[in-house]
Amino acid sequence: MTENDIATGYPNTWYAAAFSTELRRGKTLRTHVAGRPVLLYRTADGQPRAVDPVCPHLGADLGGGFVRGNDIVCPFHHFAFAPDGHCVRTGSGVRPPKAQLASYPVRERNGFVHVWVHHTGAAPTWEVPEADTSGYEGTHTWVLNYRAHPIDMIENAHDYTHFAFVHDGTFAEPAGEPKAEGHMITQRLFLTDFWFRTEKNRVDSTLTFYGPNLVIGEIKIPAVNARVLAIGAHTPRKGREVTGMTTTRAQVTLPKGTPATLVRGVNRLLTTFAGYTSGRQIERDGPIWTDRTFLHHQRVTEGEQHIPLIRRWAQQFYSDPA
Ligand code: FES
Numbered sequence: 001m002t003e004n005d006i007a008t009g010y011p012n013t014w015y016a017a018a019f020s021t022e023l024r025r026g027k028t029l030r031t032h033v034a035g036r037p038v039l040l041y042r043t044a045d046g047q048p049r050a051v052d053p054v055c056p057h058l059g060a061d062l063g064g065g066f067v068r069g070n071d072i073v074c075p076f077h078h079f080a081f082a083p084d085g086h087c088v089r090t091g092s093g094v095r096p097p098k099a100q101l102a103s104y105p106v107r108e109r110n111g112f113v114h115v116w117v118h119h120t121g122a123a124p125t126w127e128v129p130e131a132d133t134s135g136y137e138g139t140h141t142w143v144l145n146y147r148a149h150p151i152d153m154i155e156n157a158h159d160y161t162h163f164a165f166v167h168d169g170t171f172a173e174p175a176g177e178p179k180a181e182g183h184m185i186t187q188r189l190f191l192t193d194f195w196f197r198t199e200k201n202r203v204d205s206t207l208t209f210y211g212p213n214l215v216i217g218e219i220k221i222p223a224v225n226a227r228v229l230a231i232g233a234h235t236p237r238k239g240r241e242v243t244g245m246t247t248t249r250a251q252v253t254l255p256k257g258t259p260a261t262l263v264r265g266v267n268r269l270l271t272t273f274a275g276y277t278s279g280r281q282i283e284r285d286g287p288i289w290t291d292r293t294f295l296h297h298q299r300v301t302e303g304e305q306h307i308p309l310i311r312r313w314a315q316q317f318y319s320d321p322a
Pocket residue numbers: 055056057058059060074075076077078079
């Protein structure tokens with residue numbers, strides 16, 4: 001059994017390693033995901049790949065290499081590796097040795113390149129869903145680097161009491177207990193004083209987490225006939241360094257007959273507003289996450305039982321496959 005402790009390790013899950021737009025055809029991107037160096041690249045035919053950047057020939061870092069066609073080429077002796085990881089060519093033209101690059105499962109969904117990392121190397125047990133973006137136009141993208149525990153974002157979303165103190169006096173009323181179903185957990189909240197400052201203009205927010213590090217939020221704002229789709233990622237890089245990445249889309253239903261250019265303009269404006277203001281909220285959490293200690297025994301109040309519930313649910317992402 002391999003050790004992977006919730007206090008110090010990383011969940012076995014899909015991680016948003018980059019935005020799709022960061023990984024252009026024929027280009028490489030060096031990064032870290034869940035404590036491991038990962039080299040992302042996109043083949044000439046457009047497929048994203050994620051590999052362990054250590055060349056099996058003599059150990060050079062493939063991050064300094066380049067993509068030729070669909071192959072990744074090492075900078076040292078120009079050994080080329082096909083998308084299936086096999087060494088298919090050497091720079092000198094001699095027959096390549098039997099060598100295989102270690103790779104990670106990759107899925108490109110919702111404008112992100114997702115990489116599956118399991119501490120034992122086990123295959124994915126579930127899939128990243130494709131969000132329904134129909135009716136939305138344009139996307140607001142937001143990125144922030146901060147220090148945090150890998151499960152800080154999901155725990156934070158279920159810690160309703162801090163909203164009032166950290167997030168502009170927002171008051172959250174849960175529609176019920178969070179619903180956990182395997183790798184997913186869904187929670188519906190009514191928010192007062194988030195975007196709108198009157199009691200009757202509540203925001204109806206449903207967040208579904210897919211594993212502890214990816215969230216799809218569907219938010220309705222009845223006061224202005226609008227809806228928002230927010231896709232968020234909390235991606236541990238190395239140590240406690242995390243990249244927070246969000247894409248936000250917003251759509252408002254305007255009266256029939258409103259000129260299409262006006263509808264587009266309003267939607268773009270609302271998208272920018274919703275994306276910017278949500279991003280600002282994570283900036284407020286950041287400093288608290290940075291200096292927080294992972295407590296093995298939390299002392300929660302009566303109304304905070306969902307916080308340990310999240311911790312227990314997240315435990316499944318630290319276990320070995322059965
Ligand atoms: S170390 Fe990569 S080709 Fe030699």
